[in-house]
Amino acid sequence: MGHNHHHGHNHSHSDLKGRNLLISIVLNVGITAAQVVGGILSGSLALLSDALHNFSDVLSLIISFLANKLSKKRASSKKTFGYKRAEILAAFINAATLIVVAVVLMIEATKRFVDPQEIGSDLVIWLSLVGIVANGFSVLLLKKDASENMNMKSAYLHLLTDMMASVAVFIGGWLMKWYQIYWVDALLTLLIGIYLIYMGYDLLKESTKVLMLFTPKSITVNEIVESICTIEPVKNVHHVHIWQLNEDEIHMEAHIDFKEDIKLSEFDEILNRIEEHVYHKHGINHVNIQPEYDKCDSKTIIVQD
Template identity: 80%
Template sequence: MGHHHHHGHSHSHTDLKGRNLLISILLNIVITVSQVVGGIISGSLALLSDALHNFSDVLSLVISYVATLLGRKKASKNKTFGYKRAEILAAFINAATLMVVAVILMIEAVERFFEPQEIESNLVIWLSLIAILGNGFSVLLLRKDSEDNMNMKSAYLHLLTDMMASVAVLVGGLLMKFYQIFWVDALLTLAIALYLIYMGYDLLKESTKVLMLFTPRTIEVQEIVESICTLQPVKNVHHVHIWQLNEDEIHMEAHIDFKEDIKLSEFDKILEDIEEHVYHKHGINHVNIQPEFDKCDSKSIIVQD
């Protein structure tokens, strides 16, 4: 059996991610406390709903931060993959909390819509401005890392949606102040909730696929099998498994049936060709191949448990 892997890891980049997350956590704690106090004093459900979302941000950022720290830990004899899945698990939890918070907000909004209450709009306006500035700064801190890391994307989405929610609360505060349209508070809360579901669903789906060991959507198993079969000594490729371990690693294992009883040195050369091919064409950076010759098993089953 032969295996190989291509991967790299930057500790300085991980340290920077951790620092940015820590700054965002502290900012969101300040914003949450301010909004809870302000929401109770003003009577604004939109402000309290924004505070609830901000509190979920704090939890999600803490989860992301812990996952980033765990991701640095090395593999051991009883944890042979280390904590490489920690960030994917964090993304799943964060996406799920987005959906739960959204449902809670929708229930509250419907109840308030039928019983609108007078709200202290000045406090709502000032606190929403503070939240926009704080979350806006956090969004800028995490934006670059969110492009290629599912865990950072989940934290980024929490902050982005909260910034959007704060903008909505600000607009609502202005409408209440100048036009006394108090039902807009419930309407904006409902809009925030629907936006949370829209943003959280894709991330929940993608993180679930990784946790379930689904083949990445960019990879065509049949295409890989056919390309390996073009190598002269290869007779058949079967029992293929391809899965994504985390953001950086895609693994592949397969059985290869050879036409002849080749030498081990010949197999090593073929394995190297396969590794280079699947890495450069499909981004697979860990290959594990079981060579076979005249073995009595089904060669027609490409994918099997």
């Protein structure tokens, strides 16, 4: 059995991610408290719904923060992969809560359409401005990491959607103040809910694929098999498994049948060539190969349980 891998860690970058998450948590705790009080005093469902979403932000940011810390813990004999999937699990939980919050908001908005109520618009306007500024700052903190880390993307999406919700609430506050269009409060809440589902679904789908060990969408198994078979003296590649462990690691294991009974030193050289090939061409950085010669098993099954 041969195993090789390419990997790297950036602890200072990870510490920076943790600090940015912590700042965002503190900001969102303050926003949530202010919006709950303001929503009750003004009677605004949109403001209360924004507060509920902000509360889900706090929970999601805490989950992301803990996952970020856990992912840095070393592997052990009882946890041979360590906590490398903690951030993927956090992304899944956050995406799921985003959709649940959206459904709750939409149900409440539908009820308010039937019975629109007068809203204290001045308080709505000022508190929505606070939400825009605070969430906007948090979005800027997390934006860079969101493009390369699923956990950070889930936290970023929570904050981005909440900033947009605050913008919608601000616009609604002005419409209620100057035109007394109170049903717009329910309409905005409904639109916020729809947008949350739209944003959360894709992340939920992607994190589910990783947790289920699906082959990454950028990789074609047959193409990898064909390219490895061009390396002499490889005869056949079968029983292939390719999965994504986390944001940074894609693993591949396979059985390789050789044309001749090669030496172990020769196998090591071929393994290095295979490793370099799949890493540079397909981004696979952990390769686990079982060498075979004249073994009685099916060579035609490329993928099997």
